[in-house]
Amino acid sequence: MSTSLPVRTAHSVSGVHAHASGILITKADGEKEPFSPAKLEHSLALAGASTTVRARIAAHILRELKPGLTTEEIYRRAFEILKKEEATPVAARYSVKRAVFSLGPSGFPFEQFLAEVFRAHGWSIRTDLILTGRCVTHEVDVLGERRGKRIGIEAKFHNDPGGKTDVKDALYVKARYDDLKQAPLASQRVDEGWLVTNTNFTRNAIHYAQCSGLTLLSWDYPKNRGLFRMIEEAKVHPLTCLTTLSEGEKQRFLTQKVVLCKAVTVPHLLREYGIKPEKIPHVLEEAKQLCGV
Numbered sequence: 001m002s003t004s005l006p007v008r009t010a011h012s013v014s015g016v017h018a019h020a021s022g023i024l025i026t027k028a029d030g031e032k033e034p035f036s037p038a039k040l041e042h043s044l045a046l047a048g049a050s051t052t053v054r055a056r057i058a059a060h061i062l063r064e065l066k067p068g069l070t071t072e073e074i075y076r077r078a079f080e081i082l083k084k085e086e087a088t089p090v091a092a093r094y095s096v097k098r099a100v101f102s103l104g105p106s107g108f109p110f111e112q113f114l115a116e117v118f119r120a121h122g123w124s125i126r127t128d129l130i131l132t133g134r135c136v137t138h139e140v141d142v143l144g145e146r147r148g149k150r151i152g153i154e155a156k157f158h159n160d161p162g163g164k165t166d167v168k169d170a171l172y173v174k175a176r177y178d179d180l181k182q183a184p185l186a187s188q189r190v191d192e193g194w195l196v197t198n199t200n201f202t203r204n205a206i207h208y209a210q211c212s213g214l215t216l217l218s219w220d221y222p223k224n225r226g227l228f229r230m231i232e233e234a235k236v237h238p239l240t241c242l243t244t245l246s247e248g249e250k251q252r253f254l255t256q257k258v259v260l261c262k263a264v265t266v267p268h269l270l271r272e273y274g275i276k277p278e279k280i281p282h283v284l285e286e287a288k289q290l291c292g293v
Contacts, residue, residue, distance in 0.1 A: 133179030
């Protein structure tokens, strides 16, 4: 498929946008929603795509738009065009959400990644702890402390982009951290429990959390203060964003608990992990531009 599409005039694009708004596409969770060219262009703008390339991608998607087209298919087509027409870090930023999914299949790399995200936002972090509450002991994925406040974070990782964290998980986490709030020993206590996921929460989970005082954090919840915003603000992108590394090379790093792209900005580390010498400059340049290091 050619990506060299002409940029449409404002009049013609607005007319096609109006037509497209009535076409239903399929989200990752199977739900249908009207296709939104504005939403697509907004996500491209967040990644740093130029106005011209955003318009070209939107026109390309609109040409192929049909009922039932999945958001994953739209993403893949936009990503391929970005890789060809923009600087590499733009495509990498656009792929951040998928890159977080690539931290799987186990949830452990996601826990390590969350620890780095919170650390970058000024939290003192410890991971994989056993704390004793008032009644029983509990495994704590991530424990964060900042300005006298201590939070316990339960990481809920989904391999399926359509997977949602529901009210059962919220109930479970709230009960655990209520027990830890009442721990006899101050060293074991937490002030708040947080439930963090790489996908979304159900409406019931959100309603319960708001009512009970449980803090939720997902990709875009709370709105404009979700996990994506935290990643972008602190430039703590997962190394799985890097388009210059193969899937096998990424997994080699993840098994050694190397989860951030900024961690692979040292040439000797790349050599140690078997990256070919001729490839190293390209990896370093992409990591430098993406992470700002």
